[in-house]
Amino acid sequence: MVGDPLRIRQVLTNLVHNAVKFTDRGEVIVRVSVEDVSQNQTTLNVSVSDTGIGLSQACQRQLFDAFRQGEASHQRHFGGTGLGLAICRQLVEQMGGTINVDSTPDQGSTFSFTLPLSGDGTSERPRELDLAGAGVVLVEPHITTRRALRHLVSRWGGRPLEIEDAGTGNAELALIGLSTEELHDESLTGWRDQLARLDCPALLMVNASPPDLPDDPPLPHGGEILSKPLSRRSLADAIRRTRQSTIPRARVAQTNAVTSRDSESRPWHLLCVDDTESNRLLLKELIQSAGLEVSLAASGEEALTLARHTTFDLVLMDIRMQGMDGVETTRALRRLGGHWRHLPVIAVTAHVQDNQRRDLLDNGLDGMLEKPIDTAQLSQLIRHHLGADIESDTTEPAASSRAIRTEDAELAEVDLALGTRLAGGREALARQLLDQLIASLEDTEVDIRDAAERGDDEALLDAIHALNGACRYCGVPRLALLVETLETRLRSRGINAVEPLLPDLYAAMEGLRARGSHHASSTTKATANSASSDSDT
Numbered sequence: 209m210v211g212d213p214l215r216i217r218q219v220l221t222n223l224v225h226n227a228v229k230f231t232d233r234g235e236v237i238v239r240v241s242v243e244d245v246s247q248n249q250t251t252l253n254v255s256v257s258d259t260g261i262g263l264s265q266a267c268q269r270q271l272f273d274a275f276r277q278g279e280a281s282h283q284r285h286f287g288g289t290g291l292g293l294a295i296c297r298q299l300v301e302q303m304g305g306t307i308n309v310d311s312t313p314d315q316g317s318t319f320s321f322t323l324p325l326s327g328d329g330t331s332e333r334p335r336e337l338d339l340a341g342a343g344v345v346l347v348e349p350h351i352t353t354r355r356a357l358r359h360l361v362s363r364w365g366g367r368p369l370e371i372e373d374a375g376t377g378n379a380e381l382a383l384i385g386l387s388t389e390e391l392h393d394e395s396l397t398g399w400r401d402q403l404a405r406l407d408c409p410a411l412l413m414v415n416a417s418p419p420d421l422p423d424d425p426p427l428p429h430g431g432e433i434l435s436k437p438l439s440r441r442s443l444a445d446a447i448r449r450t451r452q453s454t455i456p457r458a459r460v461a462q463t464n465a466v467t468s469r470d471s472e473s474r475p476w477h478l479l480c481v482d483d484t485e486s487n488r489l490l491l492k493e494l495i496q497s498a499g500l501e502v503s504l505a506a507s508g509e510e511a512l513t514l515a516r517h518t519t520f521d522l523v524l525m526d527i528r529m530q531g532m533d534g535v536e537t538t539r540a541l542r543r544l545g546g547h548w549r550h551l552p553v554i555a556v557t558a559h560v561q562d563n564q565r566r567d568l569l570d571n572g573l574d575g576m577l578e579k580p581i582d583t584a585q586l587s588q589l590i591r592h593h594l595g596a597d598i599e600s601d602t603t604e605p606a607a608s609s610r611a612i613r614t615e616d617a618e619l620a621e622v623d624l625a626l627g628t629r630l631a632g633g634r635e636a637l638a639r640q641l642l643d644q645l646i647a648s649l650e651d652t653e654v655d656i657r658d659a660a661e662r663g664d665d666e667a668l669l670d671a672i673h674a675l676n677g678a679c680r681y682c683g684v685p686r687l688a689l690l691v692e693t694l695e696t697r698l699r700s701r702g703i704n705a706v707e708p709l710l711p712d713l714y715a716a717m718e719g720l721r722a723r724g725s726h727h728a729s730s731t732t733k734a735t736a737n738s739a740s741s742d743s744d745t
Contacts, residue, residue, distance in 0.1 A: 209250060209325040215299045216323065219307075220254070222292045223319050227258035234259025234316070237352055248326055251305075255320035263311040271309060272297045296321075336444035339366035342451075345374045345406060348385035348413075357383060360440065364447075374406055381450060382410040382431075390414075400426030409450045413438055421588075432592070441550055442574065449595075476594050477519060481505045481537065482526040482556070484677050486644045487579070491524060491556075493637055494583060495590075508532025512540055520551065522593055525573065527557040528673045535571045542572050552593045556581070557677075579680035580630045619686040621719055627683025638683060645682045649717045660710060665703050672698060672706075687716045 220238070227236040236258045244251040263271065272293050300307045304324045311317035344366045348354035358368045361383075369379055382403065389395070403410050409431040414421060417435055425433040431450050434442070480491040480502060488504045496502045503518065505511035509532055511523070523541070527534035538553050555568050555576045568576060575589060627638035652675050659667035676695050679688040690713050697705040 209252070209327045211323065211325040212303055215303055219296045219299050219321065220256070222296050223256040226292065227256050227260065227317070227319075231258040231260035231316070235350075235352075243322060250325050250327060252323040252325060253320060254323055255318050257316065257318040259316040262313040262315050262317055263309070264313055268309050268311055272307070335364055336441065337364055337448050339364045339447075341365060341367060342380040343367045343369050343374065343378050345369045345371050345379045345382035345384075345408070345410075347371050347382070349387070350385065353385065360443070364444070371402070371406070374408075379406055379408045381408055381447065382406055384410055384412050385436075386412055386414045388414070388416050396426045400428060404428040411443075411446055411450060434592075445550055475501045476521045477501045477503065478590075479503050479505060479511060479514060479518075479520045479523045480556075481508065481511045481523065481529075481534070482677075483507055483529040484526075484674055486641045486678050486682075487526065489644075490631060490637065490641060491581070493631070493634060494581060494586060500590075508534070508537030508540070511537055512544075515541055515544060515548065519547075522590065523551065523553040524556045524577070525553050526677070527555050527568070528670065530670065535568065535573075538572045554589060554593075579677055619689060621684065621686050621716075622723065623683040623685055625683065626685060630680070630683065642682050642684070645678050645684065646720050646723070648678065649721050653714060653717055656710070656713070660703070660707065663703060665698070668703060668706075669695070669698050684720060687713075687720060690716055 224236065224238065236256065239255045239257070241253050242250060243253040297307050300321045300323075305322040307319065307321035309317060309319050339361065342365075344361045346354060346357050346361065346368050348357055361368045366381075371382075374382075384399070384403075386395075386399070390399070399412075403426060407429060409429050410427055411431050412425055412427070412433040413436055414433060415436050421433050421435065425431075427433070432446055434446055478495055478500065480488055480495070482488045482491065482504075483506055485506070488506065492502045492504060503514060503520070505514055508529060511525075512532075514520075523538075525534040525538060529537075532540070534555060534557075541548050541551075541553065552574045553572065555573045557576070557578060574593075577586060577589065622642065624635070624638060624642075627642055628635045631638040631641060652671060655671040656668065656675075659671055672691060672695050676688075676691045679691050682688070690709065694706050694709055694713060697709070
């Protein structure tokens with residue numbers, strides 16, 4: 209379909225925001241359906257339903273007027289100007305559609321709009337996979353999600369089964385939706401018994417983030433545990449991997465249709481993209497172990513060059529980079545086609561706000577890691593996407609900026625023990641990263657001062673974000689906290705909010721540089737003394 213993505217996004221964002229704001233419990237569902245198909249035009253109907261406070265008939269009649277909310281008390285309680293729905297109506301009408309509302313007080317509301325789009329609405333996207341009549345057990349307590357899963361399984365050529373109808377050998381796969389409450393030992397034990405009786409691999413789809421998933425999932429016949437929300441593509445890929453693991457090796461060698469990687473011909477190959485040298489070095493050190501190969505790219509442009517003639521299995525992508533940023537680079541990689549359309553690309557960033565997480569996922573990224581990298585989370589993510597583990601020299605989790613905040617008010621200038629934990633237990637690497645940071649501070653300060661004097665918010669954010677990323681991997685708690693505070697203020701309140709903190713930042717940077725100079729001088733003197741001693745001998 210061809211339409212105006214910016215306007216459509218504005219309308220949907222506004223309607224979903226309102227639905228969430230006015231709904232204390234229940235659900236918010238976005239539905240898209242074909243309303244009409246004519247020559248070269250398809251009209252979609254888009255609805256956003258909630259189970260919130262609802263609206264009276266009198267309120268509905270005036271709801272799309274500017275500066276009006278449903279009730280006067282709504283503005284006092286929920287905030288807002290009442291302009292949002294008036295803007296939605298204007299945007300929908302500019303696209304040739306109409307918008308309306310159907311609501312019942314205390315039961316919820318449904319806002320729907322029509323969307324005329326050019327293009328052929330009779331053609332459908334190719335099927336992501338072919339289940340070839342396989343029986344698939346579906347267990348999903350949420351009715352709408354269960355309906356969507358049944359539709360997908362049927363469209364992929366599978367036979368949806370209820371768990372009661374799936375005897376031994378009758379099902380080739382089970383799709384099980386679990387809540388966070390069902391992650392407790394007792395419930396997991398119950399599911400392990402049920403899945404053992406099914407005698408087939410299972411995909412457990414859990415309302416939890418990857419770090420909260422159980423280390424020992426109840427999968428007696430194999431499978432995976434996945435985090436919701438789960439995209440159509442991610443589900444298809446997981447089913448493909450799970451079915452592949454149950455096919456005998458001889459058949460795999462004959463068909464070779466499920467995956468482009470022959471696990472016995474080459475190791476998993478990861479691409480790490482980051483414009484800060486110390487970050488690239490640390491990622492390589494954390495990941496590179498027996499069976500895992502790592503390539504490094506210092507920019508989006510370099511990543512594209514590598515991607516055109518190298519096969520990768522997963523990409524770790526810095527987001528804010530000079531030139532092409534991480535989102536632009538990810539889009540360009542997807543446009544290469546082939547396996548790049550579905551290859552996992554994980555955002556690695558030093559600073560991301562909650563509303564930016566969803567934007568990154570909407571722009572083609574498949575997950576997120578926040579600097580400093582927690583080795584356990586990185587290992588879990590790689591295991592989730594590739595089935596491989598990374599090695600670590602330490603069992604301690606990496607210290608985070610949140611942990612730094614809990615220390616004494618007088619933060620240390622350098623904390624080598626903290627730096628060693630951040631470097632995955634490698635003290636030599638921690639010292640190397642610290643030296644690289646100190647060596648870069650003079651140029652960084654020049655960039656920050658120049659951007660601040662010119663009042664250039666973007667240039668200042670680039671410089672501070674780069675420094676924030678470098679500090680995340682070094683044991684410099686005083687500077688790390690200062691830089692993180694600066695970036696948060698700059699993103700949320702602008703350049704005026706950070707100017708009072710800049711003298712403290714410059715002082716902290718000067719203190720580190722002085723420490724670096726003293727360290728270098730001591731090292732040179734010690735080397736000279738040693739050489740003199742050798743000569744005397």
